[in-house]
Amino acid sequence: MSTPSGPPGAGTPPPAAPAKVAPAEGRRGPGxxxxxxxxxxxxxxxxxxxxxxxxxxxxxxxxxxxxxxxxxxxGRDELLALVAARSLVAELGQLVLPLDDWPQATRVFATGLRAALLSSNSLSLYVSTLPSAGVLRPADQLLHALLGAGFDDAAAGRALTLICAAVFEDARAELLARRFGQHPTEVASRRVLAELPDEALPTIRRVFATSHWSRPDSLDFYLETIVSGLTRWLEQHRQD
Structure with missing residues (x-):
């Protein structure tokens, strides 16, 4: 005896839905x-x-x-800068400045920042600003010392910018000299001078006869110049 035929596919179970595979840990799935x-x-x-x-x-x-x-x-440069900033925070987070002596506070801040930049080695070449709260804390202390000495907000901010620029440049010169043996600007300058007649640019030749790009006393020169200039500015504005 034949059995009645049903509609096509009748009695056939539907195909099982594919199993959902969870994305690997840490990987992003759609959405x-x-x-x-x-x-x-x-x-x-x-x-x-x-x-x-x-x-x-x-x-x-x-x-x-x-x-x-x-x-x-x-990108990679941003990543390197963040890693360098992390290192600077670890180095500078506990730096304490003397708030009642702004010239000494300037020196402590500058030498501490330079040491931190040099300890980070080539990473510091990617740092051009004061990053993150850990580095801003000693900067805040320096501003406090400057304001307490009589500098106004604008002058204190400019002084901090000038000090940081000097430290960054000095540390950068040292790091570039470590990496290449000489500062690239010094190498390029000597190459240009070698292509000129011996009597050309005598003053530059005299100054460049000895390397001055990454001398240990460079920061001292910068700081004494900055502190002297700021002292003069403060004296003049106290008389006004």
Missing amino acids: RPPRLNRELIVAAAAEIDPEALTLQAVADRLGVDRKAINYHIP
């Missing part, structure tokens, strides 16, 4: 918000040699896709 944060990325980057530091290297260390790193940090 899934990133689990990473900038602090985690920078901490991982700090464990990698600066010469080998790339976004891909950090992604590999964290086991995530590189795009997850790009979500928080756009």
Whole structure:
């Protein structure tokens, strides 16, 4: 006896839905918000040699896709700057300045900042500003000392900018000399002079006869010049 036939497919169970596979830990699925944060990325980057530091290297260390790193940090230079800032915070976070002696506070701040930049080695070449709260704390102390001595807000801010510029330039010269043996500007200047007649630019030749780009006493010269100028400014404005 034949059995009645039903509609096509009747009695056949529907195919099972494909099993959902959870994205790997730390990886972003479609529409899934990133689990990473900038602090985690920078901490991982700090464990990698600066010469080998790339976004891909950090992604590999964290086991995530590189795009997850790009979500928080756009490029290698930005990443290097953040790692350098992290190092500076560790070096400068506990720096204490004498608030009742602004020239000494200037020297303590400047020498402390220079030492921190040099300890970070080539990473500091990516630092051009005072980054993060940990570095701003000693800067705040220096401003406090300047304001207490009689500088107004504008003058104190300009003084801090000038001091930082001198320290950054001095540390940068030292770091470049470490990396290349000589400061690149010194090398380029000597090359240009070698192509000119011996009697050309005698004063420059005399000054460049000895290297002055990364001398240990360079910062002392900068600071004495700055402190002397600021002292004169303060005396003049106290008389006004």
